[in-house]
Amino acid sequence: MGVRSLGCVAHSCQLCxxxxxxxxxxxxxxxxxxxxxxxxxKHSPLAYSRLEDIQMDLHMDIKRLQQDTRWNSSLYMLQSLLEQKRALSVFAAERTLPAALTAYQWELMSKVADVLSPFEELTKVVSRETATAADVIPAITGTMKRTLLDAVEKRFADVETEPLFYIATLLDPRYKDGQV
Known part of the structure; x- marks a missing residue:
């Protein structure tokens, strides 16, 4: 038909x-x-059992650590590690972990999770389609944050000026009679 293809918003967000x-x-x-x-x-039932015991001793909720597969599950993985930091510290004092995290890395992990959280919210919003990216993405600064913002600006630069987005919105049955 000679009509340019438009990328999926959620996929474009993932690429950013x-x-x-x-x-x-x-x-x-x-x-x-x-x-x-x-x-x-995940691979050592003995280690997981000891982590559960430590969580109980610290009066924490018994929760499994999350493995990642994509960026949003990387966010969940970081959040689960941050949530279990005390229990992991006790475990590391007793036994050897395959990797050690410094205080700086824990702090950076927290900041990365904070940066990724709005993108997770955006993904949820896009799937509900009740708001725009501008409603969710805050002002961002810093090296990684700057790269993220640049990628968002580059990939979504023509959203307001590309006629195909207007046409797609007009043809979307969810917008029939002004209802969303």
Whole structure:
């Protein structure tokens, strides 16, 4: 038909996040170390059992660490590690982990999770289709954050000016009679 194809918003968002995550070596190292730690507990019932015992001793909720497969599950993995930091510290004092995280890496992990959280919200919003990216993505600064913002601006630059987006919206049955 000679009509240009439009990319999926959720996939474009995923590409932006992937570009941002890979822009900083320290972030990829943290993700690699986090995968090693989570993998250790996934593959060792004995280690997982001891972690559960530590969680009970610390009066924490018994929760499994999350393994990642895509960027949003990387967020869940980081959040699960941060949530279990005390229990993991006790475990590391007793036994050896396949990777150790420094205080700086824990802090960076927290910041990466904070940066990724709005993108997770955007993914949820896009799937509900009740708001725009501008409603969710805050002002972003810093190396990885700057790369993320640049990628978002590049991939979504023509959303307001491309006629195909208007036509697609007009043809979308969910917008019939002004209802969303």
């Amino acid at each position: 996040v992937q570009e941002g995550l890979l822009s900083q070596r320290s972030v990829t190292e943290i993700l690699a170390n986090a995968r090693k730690i989570v993998g250790h507990f």
